[in-house]
Structures are given as C-alpha cells and as structure tokens.
Amino acid sequence: MLVIIFRRLGQSILVLFLVALISFLIFRYVGNPVDNLMGQEATLAQRAALEEALGLNDPFYKQYFSFVWNALNFDFGNSYRGALPVSDLIASRLPATIELALTSAIFALFFGVITGIYTAIRRGGYLANIILSTSLIGVSLPTFLIGVLLIWLFAVELKWLPSFGRGDVIQLGWWSTGFLTLSGIKSLILPSITLGLYQLTLIMRLTRSEMLEVMRQDYVRFAKALGLSPKQVNYKHALPNTLVPVVTIAGLQLGSIVAFAIVTETVFQWPGVGLLFINAVYFVDIPVMSAYLLLVGVLFVIINLFVDLLYLAIDPRLRDSNSSE
Amino acid sequence: MRRFLESDFLYDFLRAPVAIISFCVVSILVLSAIFAQFIAPTNPFDPASLELMNGFTPPMEPNMYTGEVFLLGTDDQGRDLFSAILYGLRISLFVGLMAVSLAMTMGVILGLIAGYVGGWLDNLIMRLADIQMTFPSILIAMLIFGVARGLLPPELRYEMAITVLIISIGLSEWVPFARTVRGSTMVEKEKEYIAAAQLIGLKKWQIMIRHILPNVLGPVLVIATITFALAIIAEATLSFLGVGAPRTEPSLGTLIRVGQDFLFSGEWWILLFPALTLLALALAVNLLGDWLRDTLNPRLK
Numbered sequence: 001m002l003v004i005i006f007r008r009l010g011q012s013i014l015v016l017f018l019v020a021l022i023s024f025l026i027f028r029y030v031g032n033p034v035d036n037l038m039g040q041e042a043t044l045a046q047r048a049a050l051e052e053a054l055g056l057n058d059p060f061y062k063q064y065f066s067f068v069w070n071a072l073n074f075d076f077g078n079s080y081r082g083a084l085p086v087s088d089l090i091a092s093r094l095p096a097t098i099e100l101a102l103t104s105a106i107f108a109l110f111f112g113v114i115t116g117i118y119t120a121i122r123r124g125g126y127l128a129n130i131i132l133s134t135s136l137i138g139v140s141l142p143t144f145l146i147g148v149l150l151i152w153l154f155a156v157e158l159k160w161l162p163s164f165g166r167g168d169v170i171q172l173g174w175w176s177t178g179f180l181t182l183s184g185i186k187s188l189i190l191p192s193i194t195l196g197l198y199q200l201t202l203i204m205r206l207t208r209s210e211m212l213e214v215m216r217q218d219y220v221r222f223a224k225a226l227g228l229s230p231k232q233v234n235y236k237h238a239l240p241n242t243l244v245p246v247v248t249i250a251g252l253q254l255g256s257i258v259a260f261a262i263v264t265e266t267v268f269q270w271p272g273v274g275l276l277f278i279n280a281v282y283f284v285d286i287p288v289m290s291a292y293l294l295l296v297g298v299l300f301v302i303i304n305l306f307v308d309l310l311y312l313a314i315d316p317r318l319r320d321s322n323s324s325e
Numbered sequence: 326m327r328r329f330l331e332s333d334f335l336y337d338f339l340r341a342p343v344a345i346i347s348f349c350v351v352s353i354l355v356l357s358a359i360f361a362q363f364i365a366p367t368n369p370f371d372p373a374s375l376e377l378m379n380g381f382t383p384p385m386e387p388n389m390y391t392g393e394v395f396l397l398g399t400d401d402q403g404r405d406l407f408s409a410i411l412y413g414l415r416i417s418l419f420v421g422l423m424a425v426s427l428a429m430t431m432g433v434i435l436g437l438i439a440g441y442v443g444g445w446l447d448n449l450i451m452r453l454a455d456i457q458m459t460f461p462s463i464l465i466a467m468l469i470f471g472v473a474r475g476l477l478p479p480e481l482r483y484e485m486a487i488t489v490l491i492i493s494i495g496l497s498e499w500v501p502f503a504r505t506v507r508g509s510t511m512v513e514k515e516k517e518y519i520a521a522a523q524l525i526g527l528k529k530w531q532i533m534i535r536h537i538l539p540n541v542l543g544p545v546l547v548i549a550t551i552t553f554a555l556a557i558i559a560e561a562t563l564s565f566l567g568v569g570a571p572r573t574e575p576s577l578g579t580l581i582r583v584g585q586d587f588l589f590s591g592e593w594w595i596l597l598f599p600a601l602t603l604l605a606l607a608l609a610v611n612l613l614g615d616w617l618r619d620t621l622n623p624r625l626k
Contacts, residue, residue: 015459018456026472026475030476137608140604140607140608140611141604141607141608142561142607144561144565144581145561145581145600145603148588149600151585151588152593152596156588163589255459255461256461260461263463263562263566266565266566266567278566278567278568280471281467281468281470281471281568282568284471284475289468289472289475293468297460301459
C-alpha cells in the first residue's frame with residue numbers, strides 16, 4: 001500500500017518536473033527575452049549586461065533550476081506587455097476564475113444528479129426521453145456557441161442578465177468577490193451555465209447509468225419486496241451507492257472546467273486567468289503563457305493524484321502492488 | 326462493389342435513419358464546400374466584388390440603397406453571407422481533415438512502434454501519451470498555437486495561421502490513435518502469420534507496415550471520424566477566440582466571431598447562419614461517428 005502511494009507520488013513529481021521543463025523551454029527559447037525587455041536602440045553593451053543579469057549565459061541546468069526555484073517562490077518574471085510581474089497579474093485574476101469554476105461545478109453537479117436520477121427512475125418516460133435527446137445536442141454544441149446563444153437570448157432579446165464582465169465586486173483583502181453584490185451574482189449566471197452545461201450532461205449520463213445499474217441489484221429488489229415505498233427504495237438505498245463514482249468523475253472534471261474557462265471567459269469578457277492566457281497567446285506574451293501552463297499543470301497533477309489516492313482508499317482490490325501496473 | 330452491396334454494413338446503414346440523415350447532411354456540406362466557387366454567387370474574398378453600400382442587408386430583403394437581394398443577407402462590409410459561409414465551410418473542413426490526417430499518421434506510427442518494438446520506446450511513447458491525456462486537448466492546441474506564433478517572425482504569423490492551426494490541432498489529438506493501434510498491434514504480434522513473416526527474414530518496418538498495419542486499421546477509421554468532429558469544433562473554438570483562422574481566410578468560427586460583434590446592434594443573421602452551419606456539421610459528423618463506432622466495433626462503446 002505504502003509502496004504504491006510513494007510510487008504514485010514519485011510519478012506525479014516526475015510529471016511536474018517535465019511540465020516545468022516545457023514551461024522553461026517556452027519561457028527561455030521562444031522569442032528573445034532581451035529583445036522583448038529592451039528597445040531597439042539598446043547598445044550591444046547594454047544587451048550583454050542584461051543577458052548577464054538575467055543569467056542567460058549560465059549553463060542550461062542552472063537556468064532550469066533557477067526557473068523552478070523562482071516558480072516555487074511565485075516569481076514568474078515580468079509580462080512583456082505592461083511589464084507587471086506575472087504573479088501579480090495572475091493573483092488579481094485568480095478569484096474571478098475560481099468563483100466561476102466553482103459555481104459552474106456546483107451547478108453541473110446539482111442539476112446533473114437531479115436529471116440523472118429522474119431519467120433513470122422514469123426510464124422511457126416522455127420527459128426523460130426529451131431530456132436525453134436534448135443532452136445529445138448539448139454534447140455536440142461547442143461551448144462558445146452555447147455562450148453566444150445564451151447572450152443573444154437573455155442579454156440582447158430579453159435584457160434580463162448582463163452579457164459581459166463580473167458586475168460590481170467587493171474586495172476582501174486581495175480576494176475580489178462577486179458573490180456579495182446583486183449585479184455580481186447576476187453576471188455569474190450566464191457564464192456558469194455556459195461552462196457547466198457540458199459537465200452537466202456528462203454527470204447526468206453517468207448518474208443515470210449508475211442508477212440503472214444499482215436498481216438491478218438484489219438488495220434493491222429485496223427492499224422493494226420488503227414493502228418499502230418506491231421513494232424510500234430510490235433515495236435511501238439506491239441513490240447513495242450511485243454517488244461515489246459520480247462525485248469522483250465530477251472531481252476529475254474540475255480540471256477541464258478550468259481549461260474550458262478560457263473559452264467561456266473570452267465569450268463573456270470575464271476578467272479571469274483564462275482571458276489573461278488567451279490574450280497572452282494572441283500577443284505572444286511568453287512569460288504569462290509559461291506561468292499559466294505551470295499553474296494548470298500543477299492543478300491537473302494534484303487533481304489526478306488525489307483521485308487516484310481516493311480510488312485506492314475506496315477500492316481495496318487496487319492495493320495489490322502486482323496489479324497496479 | 327458487389328461485396329459492398331451485400332455487406333452487413335450497408336444493411337445496417339439502410340436501417341438506421343439517424344445515420345442516413347447525418348450522412349446526407351455531411352455529404353451536402355462537403356459537396357457545397359468543394360464546389361463553393363460554382364455555387365456561391367460572389368467571391369467573398371475578392372475586394373473588387375464587395376460593395377460597401379450593400380452592408381448589413383437583412384436576408385431575403387432588398388438593400389435600401391442598391392436594391393440587391395441576398396439569400397442570407399450581408400455582413401458589415403457588404404459581403405454576401407451565403408458565399409462567405411460556403412468558403413468558410415471549406416476552410417473548416419480542410420483544417421479538420423488535415424488535422425485528423427496528421428493526428429492519425431502520427432498516432433498510427435507511434436502506436437505501431439510502441440506495440441511492435443516494445444521496451445523503453447513503448448514506455449516512453451505511452452508515458453508521453455499519459456501525460457498529454459491529463460490535459461484537455463483544446464488547451465494543448467492553444468499552447469502549441471501560441472508557441473508556434475512566438476517562434477514565427479511577425480510578418481509570417483498571418484500567412485502561416487492555417488498551417489499552424491492544423492499542426493496544433495493535429496498534435497493535440499494523436500493519443501487515442503496511438504493507444505488503440507498499440508493495443509491491436511500487441512494482439513496481432515502474437516499471431517502465427519507474424520511469426521512466419523519474421524522467419525522468412527522480413528525487416529521490422531516491413532512487417533509493421535505491410536502485415537500489421539492493414540489488420541489494425543478498422544478501429545482507426547472509427548476514431549478518425551470521431552476525431553474529425555472534435556477537430557472541427559476545436560478549429561471553430563480557436564478561430565472564435567481569435568487565435569485561429571484570420572479574418573482574411575475566415576472559417577466558420579471566424580465568421581461567428583465577427584457575427585458576435587453585431588449581435589447587440591440587431592444584425593442577428595451575421596451570427597446565426599454561420600452558427601447553424603457549424604452546428605449542423607458538428608452534430609452530423611458526431612452522430613455518424615457514434616453510429617460507425619457502434620456498428621463496426623461494439624467493443625469501443
């Protein structure tokens with residue numbers, strides 16, 4: 001057991017170093033840092049001095065380790081646009097993305113589980129079939145198209161909800177929150193739906209198939225035979241057993257929510273990390289791109305590690321070290 | 326031909342209305358993209374054919390200055406939207422097709438090597454695949470696009486945009502191909518005809534390409550169809566975000582991006598028609614891919 005945990009941990013650290021290596025290669029070799037930091041009129045001597053100061057003449061491994069060391073201290077260099085420290089930029093944008101991601105994850109989990117249970121219990125029913133076929137369209141529809149269509153309907157035609165931005169935010173220390181104002185909450189609705197819709201359909205399908213699987217089990221049949229009401233059977237006996245895999249998958253999806261937030265944030269001009277990244281790609285702002293990659297890499301590795309360890313805790317069969325490969 | 330007509334495949338196909346409809350939709354879209362210059366009333370990229378006075382003409386209504394009528398209306402520069410969609414469709418399909426071909430070639434070659442040669446090469450390729458699989462492919466495509474832009478001199482960035490787009494989407498989708506091919510290769514490798522081929526002294530690459538490859542291609546085609554739908558959506562997403570096809574060579578995604586700007590001023594058609602085209606294309610290819618998967622290879626379900 002302990003061996004597996006350590007091996008898994010070792011793998012994660014290896015992946016992290018690889019991700020850091022890729023970020024470093026992008027940071028160091030895509031574009032020329034000196035060109036980007038100095039104007040065209042800089043003399044050769046000034047350039048040489050800056051190269052020396054940035055440590056660009058050091059051997060490769062030394063530069064790599066100082067990059068990793070700086071990253072561990074949240075120092076990612078300065079953005080090429082506006083010359084602000086990348087870590088400040090990211091810190092100011094992070095709350096927006098986290099609030100959006102959390103809201104849409106909760107939205108997707110809540111409605112996904114409810115519709116999943118409904119379509120499983122009312123299998124073959126009229127409304128259940130409609131929900132199922134609509135979800136198929138939802139899966140094929142690109143995220144940005146959902147966002148644009150929602151803006152058109154709710155912001156342009158009906159004028160119920162704002163179409164861009166976060167609304168009014170309140171500063172709590174360095175954290176800016178939109179949860180505490182009415183316009184902040186209103187601004188959150190459309191982006192959360194856009195971002196969560198794909199995950200919602202995924203969770204719904206999963207809940208439905210798990211629920212159907214559980215409802216075939218003997219203990220559910222016995223509970224029915226015992227004369228318990230369908231409500232008690234469905235919610236007290238069947239439901240809890242379907243939720244473990246559902247919650248695990250939902251957790252794994254958190255990573256892809258953060259990734260797809262890039263698209264949603266662009267559609268709604270949501271001032272989060274994703275918008276920062278896409279602008280960095282557009283303007284070739286290398287330090288921001290490399291820092292974003294590193295950040296997302298760390299997040300994904302942590303999520304995957306956590307889920308793997310969770311499986312290990314839940315399912316004893318995986319603990320046999322011989323079958324772990 | 327006779328073999329095809331009597332096959333189970335055709336029998337199944339003719340009894341699946343969803344598959345028939347999807348196939349028709351895809352065929353119509355592909356044909357109209359191929360023959361765009363004969364169908365389209367104007368060439369949307371020829372500045373000489375554009376009349377600014379025609380700008381913002383609603384669909385099927387005569388323009389208030391020139392009296393011209395356009396089937397789907399015009400955009401801000403007086404470009405006929407129907408023609409723009411046909412040419413945009415062509416770019417979307419072209420990028421999707423090339424990206425899938427790239428992903429397929431790369432995935433099949435790496436999968437064959439990993440499965441047949443094995444050893445540390447197998448380990449290296451599959452660990453790489455594992456790492457790439459932990460990140461969503463759209464993120465990887467964006468990253469490759471950004472890096473490629475950084476490596477290119479600024480004056481080439483627009484010229485090379487389509488090529489860069491194809492490479493970034495292609496590189497982000499090779500993993501499913503490699504995994505499937507590796508799996509089937511490892512099964513095929515143990516069979517007697519491979520042992521026979523080894524005995525008569527064929528070289529490794531000859532065995533891989535001439536003997537194993539034809540026998541592992543079945544599932545590859547199914548994955549290719551599904552990946553094609555993913556590639557089209559990825560292309561549209563990147564172009565919509567402004568990091569894909571430029572406005573001088575607009576794909577459906579670019580057209581939607583342009584259309585979004587006019588949503589608030591009431592010119593809904595500039596957004597709606599490209600969006601519907603993309604939706605029809607993505608949905609039809611997806612459904613066709615699902616059907617192919619269920620019919621040809623129930624194991625992949």
